Each structure stands twice: as C-alpha cells, then as structure tokens.
Amino acid sequence: MTARKSIPFSRVRRLAVIAGHAFTQLVRMKVFYFLGFFAVIGIASNFFNLPQQSGPEALGDNGMDLLRLIKSWSLGPMTLFSVVMGIVSTALLLPKDVEDRTLYTILAKPVPRLDYLAGKLMGVLLLLFVSLALMDLLMVIMLQVRLSIVLEVQASLGQSRGWDAAAIESLRQDTLAQGPTWALQGAVAAVFIRSAIMAAIALLISTFSSSTLFTTVVSFLIYFIGHFQADARDFYFEGGEAGTSAASRYLAMSVSLVFPDFQLFNVIDAVIQGKTMQLIQFVKLTLAGLYYVAVYTIASWFVFSDKEF
Amino acid sequence: MPAVEIRHLVKDFKTSLKRQPLRAVDDVSITIEAGEVYGLIGPNGSGKSTTMKALLGLVVPTSGTCSIFGKDSLKVDSREDVGFLPENPYFYKHLTGAETLEFYGKLCGLRGAVLKDRVSELLALVDLEGARDRRIAGYSKGMLQRIGLAQALVQEPRLVILDEPTAGVDPLGSRQIRDLILKLRDRGITVFLCSHLLEQVQEVCDQVGIIFKGKIVKSGRLQDLIAIEDQTEIILKDAPPELVAEIEALVKRSGSAEWLRSGKPRTTLERLFLRETSGDES
Numbered sequence: 001m002t003a004r005k006s007i008p009f010s011r012v013r014r015l016a017v018i019a020g021h022a023f024t025q026l027v028r029m030k031v032f033y034f035l036g037f038f039a040v041i042g043i044a045s046n047f048f049n050l051p052q053q054s055g056p057e058a059l060g061d062n063g064m065d066l067l068r069l070i071k072s073w074s075l076g077p078m079t080l081f082s083v084v085m086g087i088v089s090t091a092l093l094l095p096k097d098v099e100d101r102t103l104y105t106i107l108a109k110p111v112p113r114l115d116y117l118a119g120k121l122m123g124v125l126l127l128l129f130v131s132l133a134l135m136d137l138l139m140v141i142m143l144q145v146r147l148s149i150v151l152e153v154q155a156s157l158g159q160s161r162g163w164d165a166a167a168i169e170s171l172r173q174d175t176l177a178q179g180p181t182w183a184l185q186g187a188v189a190a191v192f193i194r195s196a197i198m199a200a201i202a203l204l205i206s207t208f209s210s211s212t213l214f215t216t217v218v219s220f221l222i223y224f225i226g227h228f229q230a231d232a233r234d235f236y237f238e239g240g241e242a243g244t245s246a247a248s249r250y251l252a253m254s255v256s257l258v259f260p261d262f263q264l265f266n267v268i269d270a271v272i273q274g275k276t277m278q279l280i281q282f283v284k285l286t287l288a289g290l291y292y293v294a295v296y297t298i299a300s301w302f303v304f305s306d307k308e309f
Numbered sequence: 310m311p312a313v314e315i316r317h318l319v320k321d322f323k324t325s326l327k328r329q330p331l332r333a334v335d336d337v338s339i340t341i342e343a344g345e346v347y348g349l350i351g352p353n354g355s356g357k358s359t360t361m362k363a364l365l366g367l368v369v370p371t372s373g374t375c376s377i378f379g380k381d382s383l384k385v386d387s388r389e390d391v392g393f394l395p396e397n398p399y400f401y402k403h404l405t406g407a408e409t410l411e412f413y414g415k416l417c418g419l420r421g422a423v424l425k426d427r428v429s430e431l432l433a434l435v436d437l438e439g440a441r442d443r444r445i446a447g448y449s450k451g452m453l454q455r456i457g458l459a460q461a462l463v464q465e466p467r468l469v470i471l472d473e474p475t476a477g478v479d480p481l482g483s484r485q486i487r488d489l490i491l492k493l494r495d496r497g498i499t500v501f502l503c504s505h506l507l508e509q510v511q512e513v514c515d516q517v518g519i520i521f522k523g524k525i526v527k528s529g530r531l532q533d534l535i536a537i538e539d540q541t542e543i544i545l546k547d548a549p550p551e552l553v554a555e556i557e558a559l560v561k562r563s564g565s566a567e568w569l570r571s572g573k574p575r576t577t578l579e580r581l582f583l584r585e586t587s588g589d590e591s
Contacts, residue, residue: 017415021401028403100399105460108365108393108470109416112385308368 014111015119022123023130026089031127034085038077038135063150064274067178070146071272074139075187079268081135082128082195083223090124090202091215104309114301117203121297124199128192136188140180147179177274186282187271193289194265198223200296201260207303226262229255260292310379312468312499313341313364318373320359333359335523336373341501341516343378343467346494348514348531349503356523357503358396361472364501365393377468389417392461396473398453402446406437406456409445410463417464431459434492436485451482458489469493471502475509487513508577511535544574 097103106116151172158168202219209215233256235249264285271277318337321330334356341347349357362368364375366382380387400409410428414420419427432438435455440448448456454474461469474490475483483506490513493500504510510517511531518528527534545553553571560568576584 014416014418017412021412025401025403101395101397102400104362104365104367104395105393105398105400105413105457106416107367108388108391109413109464110385110388111416306369309362 011115014115015122018111018116018119019122019126022093022120023126025093026123026127029089031085031089031131034081035131035134038074038081039138041073041077044073063154064175064178067143067147067150067175068272068274070139070143071178071184074135074142075191075268075272078132078135078139078188078191079194082132082191083198085131086124086128086195086199087202087216087219087223088212089127090121090199091206091209091212091219093120093124094203094206095209095212095215098309107309113305117207117300117304118297121199121203121293125196128195128199132188132192132195136185139188140184143180143184147175150175174274177276181276183271183275183277186277186285187268189282190265190268190285193285194262197226197260197289197292197296200293200300204296204300204303207300207307222259223262225255226260229259229261230263232256232259233261261288264288310343311340312343312345312378313339313347313501314374314376314379315339315360315364316374318360318363318375319371320356320363320368321371332523334363337520337523337525338373339518339525339528341499343499344494344497345515346490346500346502346513348510348517349501349520350505350507350510350517351503351520352505355520357520358472360520361393361470361501361503365391365470389464390467392463392466392469394454394457394461394469394471394474396476398457400445400453400456400460402444405442405444406432406448406452407441409456410459413460414463419464427463427465431462434462435459435489449482451478451485454478454482454486455489458486462493466498468499468501471500473504474502475504475506483509540569 094103097106103116107113154171154175155168158171198219201222202215205218206212206215209218232252235252267277267281267285316338318334319332320334321332323330337356337360339347339349339360349360351357359368363370364377364382366384366387369383375382377387378390401412404412407428410431411424414424414427428441429438432441435458437452437455437459440452445453445456458469458471458474461471471490474486478486487509490500490502494513494515500513502510502514514531516529517531517534518525520526543556557568557571560566
C-alpha cells in the first residue's frame with residue numbers, strides 16, 4: 001500500500017465534500033427537470049395574451065400589468081420549487097442514509113456529526129441556490145425582452161398622442177420599476193432565504209422523525225404556521241391589555257419563539273407590485289434567515305449527537 | 310498498546326415505557342492486540358453488532374468503556390485509524406465504484422494524486438478494476454461487500470472492523486473476502502470481525518470470543534480452544550494398507566495409547582465447490 005497517512009483535514013474542506021456529494025446525489029435524482037417546467041411557465045406567461053394588450057391601453061397600466069404578471073408567474077414557481085425541494089430533499093437525505101447504512105460508514109470515518117448534518121444541509125442549499133439562479137436568469141431575460149417591447153410601444157404611442165417629454169419620461173420610469181430591478185433580485189434572494197429556513201426545519205425534524213413522509217408533512221405544517229407567527233407574537237404582546245388568559249398568551253409566545261416569522265417575506269409580493277426593497281429590509285431578511293438556519297441546525301445537532309444507530 | 314480495548318461494556322436498549330430495558334451486551338471485555346485477527350462469534354441477536362457499534366461510537370455504552378489504540382471510542386479522533394464494513398452495506402447507488410472510494414477518501418483527508426493512486430490500488434486489491442466506472446446500483450452482493458471492504462481501507466487504517474463480511478455472498482466471493490482478510494493480517498493490520506460462519510472464522514482468526522445472550526462465554530487463542538489435548542493426528546500420503554496395519558499394531562502393542570480410527574480425510578464441501586468452479590486446489 002503506497003498511500004500516505006491522511007493529512008490534517010480542514011473542517012471546511014470536509015463540509016465541502018459532504019455538501020458536494022449531497023448536491024450530486026440530488027442532481028442525479030433529476031430534480032433539475034423542474035427547470036424545464038419552469039421555462040415553459042415563464043415562456044407561456046410572456047406570451048400570455050391579455051385582452052387589453054393590443055389596444056392603446058397598452059400605453060398605461062396594462063403594459064405594466066404584463067410585466068407584473070411575468071414576475072408573479074416566475075416568483076410563484078420559484079417559491080413553490082424552492083420550498084418543496086428544500087423540504088423534500090432534506091427530508092429524504094438523512095433517513096435514506098440510515099436505511100441504507102451508508103451513515104454507518106460515514107460516521108465510522110473521522111467525521112463529526114455536526115459536519116455531516118451541516119454538509120447535507122449545505123448540499124441542499126447549494127441545489128436551491130443553483131436552481132434559483134437559473135430560474136432568475138430565465139426570468140430576467142424574459143422580463144428584459146418584454147420590458148423593451150413595452151417601452152418601445154409606450155414611447156411611440158406617447159409621441160403620436162402628443163404627450164410632453166416629462167409625461168413620457170414619468171411613464172417610462174414607472175415602467176422600468178416593473179422590470180428587472182435590484183429589488184427583484186432581493187425578492188429572489190428572499191425566496192432562497194425562506195427555502196433555506198424550511199430546509200433547516202426539515203433537517204431538525206428528520207433527526208428525530210422515523211419517516212420521510214412525517215418530516216415532509218410536519219415541515220409543510222410549520223411552513224403554514226410560519227405565516228401566522230407574527231399574529232401569535234402580537235397576540236402575546238398585546239394579550240394582557242386585551243384581557244386574554246395567561247395560557248393563551250403563553251401558547252402564543254411559544255408559537256412565536258419556535259416557529260419562524262414568514263410574514264417578513266411579504267416583501268416579495270410588494271416587489272412584484274413594483275415597490276422597491278430597502279437595503280435595510282434586505283439586511284433584516286438575511287439576518288433573520290441566518291438566525292433561523294443557525295438555530296435549527298444547532299438544534300438538529302443536539303438531537304443527532306445523541307442518536308444511536 | 311492494544312488495538313482494541315473493551316472493558317465491562319454494558320448496553321441496554323429502551324423498549325416500551327413499562328417494560329424492562331433490553332440488555333443487548335452484558336459486561337463484555339475484549340482486548341485485541343495490534344496485528345491480530347479477532348473473531349467474535351455468536352448466534353443472531355447475541356450482541357455482536359452492538360459491541361462493534363459501541364466500539365465505533367455509533368451507540369453509547371450504558372456503562373463500561375471502549376477504546377481504539379488508546380483513544381476513547383466516543384471521540385471522533387478515535388476513528389482516524391479505523392475502517393468499518395457494516396453488515397449488508399448499501400452505498401450511494403448514484404456513484405460509481407471509483408467515485409465511492411474517492412468520496413470516502415476525501416472524508417478522510419486524501420486528495421489529488423494520492424487519492425487517485427489509492428483508489429486504483431484499492432480497486433486492484435479487491436479485484437474491481439473492471440467495474441470502477443460502473444454505478445454501484447449494478448453491483449452484485451459480493452461486489453458490494455468488496456467495495457465496502459475497499460472503502461474501509463481507504464485511509465489505510467490500523468484497525469478494520471468487519472460485521473458479517475461474507476453474509477449473503479456466494480462461496481467464491483466469500484473465499485475472495487477471506488483471502489483479503491489474510492492479506493490484511495500479513496500487512497500487520499488488526500482485524501476485528503464478527504460472523505456466525507464458524508468455518509470461516511476458524512480459517513482466519515488468531516483469537517476468538519464466543520458471545521451468547523450478550524455475554525462472552527468463552528475466549529482465547531483459537532488453536533488453544535479447538536485443540537483436543539489428549540489426541541494426536543498423523544496424516545500420511547500414499548501409505549499402503551500394510552503400513553497402516555503395522556502402525557496400528559505398534560500402537561496396540563505399546564499399551565500407552567489407544568488407536569481410535571484411520572481412514573481417508575475428507576475435503577470440505579466449500580473446497581470441492583471452489584475446485585470445481587475455479588480450479589482452486591486449496
């Protein structure tokens with residue numbers, strides 16, 4: 001045997017090995033087929049024939065409606081794909097390794113359990129990132145093509161109707177806000193952050209769950225609860241004044257502590273409507289995402305570190 | 310320093326809330342010196358696999374300690390010198406044989422040309438060079454066991470733990486694995502294997518322990534344990550019947566020994582099978 005003894009191995013490289021492997025595993029499960037489906041939806045939305053589109057009405061809001069539609073039709077499948085993939089693929093990876101006993105061979109190597117868990121999660125996040133980046137690229141291309149057409153029609157119609165330059169420019173600016181903006185990229189990043197949180201939740205559940213189905217169902221329940229988390233928190237803080245029972249308040253408090261607050265992500269809908277995303281909003285979302293992913297991953301580690309196989 | 314030291318290992322598993330916990334391993338102590346091949350034998354459910362898992366830190370002992378080359382088994386660094394082949398292993402089906410070894414090699418810190426050479430070397434060792442680029446999903450049972458053995462050896466460990474290494478493998482594959490274990494012994498690698506195939510254990514092990522209902526009921530050097538102290542075996546080749554009769558008469562005349570039997574020794578069914586299917590005369 002000629003191989004030398006293993007060199008001291010940095011933790012980062014080991015995480016990258018596990019993450020890269022999880023990514024390859026998911027890619028070879030042909031999850032990218034979804035991208036084809038996404039492309040069909042995107043192209044269909046681009047050619048969606050709005051009844052008002054062909055008339056002079058295209059000059060005003062209807063041209064912008066079309067751009068909003070493209071964004072909505074793109075970000076919708078992006079959210080669906082990323083949340084479903086984040087939950088299902090994370091829910092699948094861990095039990096499969098236990099069932100196939102591949103986990104034994106990995107943990108029998110000098111691999112800390114935290115590295116194994118974090119590596120798997122990072123593999124899923126890498127998959128989500130690459131998928132969303134590709135979908136984002138498709139969306140931006142479609143949006144840019146449509147935007148240039150809308151702008152052209154608006155300019156020529158505006159001139160033929162004798163609008164002054166300021167009015168045409170004002171309309172142009174409003175229309176540009178509906179195109180591929182930085183705020184739109186922020187919204188895509190928000191979609192990624194939300195799916196990353198869901199993947200981390202699925203990871204936590206899969207450390208104590210006995211089946212992929214259970215993990216998936218509970219994760220989706222938490223996803224829906226997450227949209228009401230802020231209501232529960234408000235109920236807790238305002239409950240005393242409203243005269244509600246202590247039990248109800250504590251239940252609301254536990255909901256607001258355990259579950260993520262997905263109402264933070266309503267900013268995505270605002271961006272679809274053409275509103276901008278402030279940098280501070282983006283920083284808040286990123287920090288919230290990091291916080292939730294870190295908390296759920298550490299909780300997963302606590303459960304997994306004592307797990308027996 | 311012993312390669313493996315298990316001291317008073319006890320492992321209880323919780324069952325239901327009201328019932329008593331199930332004691333899978335009961336006060337087991339095993340010491341394996343470096344370079345030895347140790348066989349832990351016992352019927353199904355006797356605690357063999359649980360003992361191995363405790364040694365690998367996959368289960369936490371209820372009491373007692375396990376160490377590998379002096380390092381506590383519950384610490385990750387104890388696994389730097391260990392390779393493990395679980396019973397009936399399944400590897401990632403989407404990877405090829407070479408990719409599987411690369412993955413495990415990278416987990417152990419190997420990379421670049423060293424890793425590449427190591428993968429080729431191991432594939433040659435387990436006779437899977439022809440299947441290096443074939444997906445694991447298409448491997449037979451025997452091939453899976455051999456690629457499993459190769460991954461266990463990837464970081465050149467000083468200790469290899471094999472849980473039922475020949476379970477479900479045909480006699481040819483089983484012989485190949487047996488030969489690999491002997492090669493490991495020749496290279497000074499400590500092997501800890503558990504099996505219920507007693508003949509195989511007898512062929513490869515220096516030391517054995519018999520575990521039954523979680524307890525070690527017998528242990529020691531194999532040759533000492535199986536030798537029948539008051540008997541002597543003489544094997545002759547091409548001996549004419551007159552010579553055999555003469556020896557028998559001599560023994561009877563001596564009065565100090567009893568002639569028990571003579572006859573032709575029999576080969577084993579395994580050897581007969583191997584000779585007929587592979588031309589192996591051993």
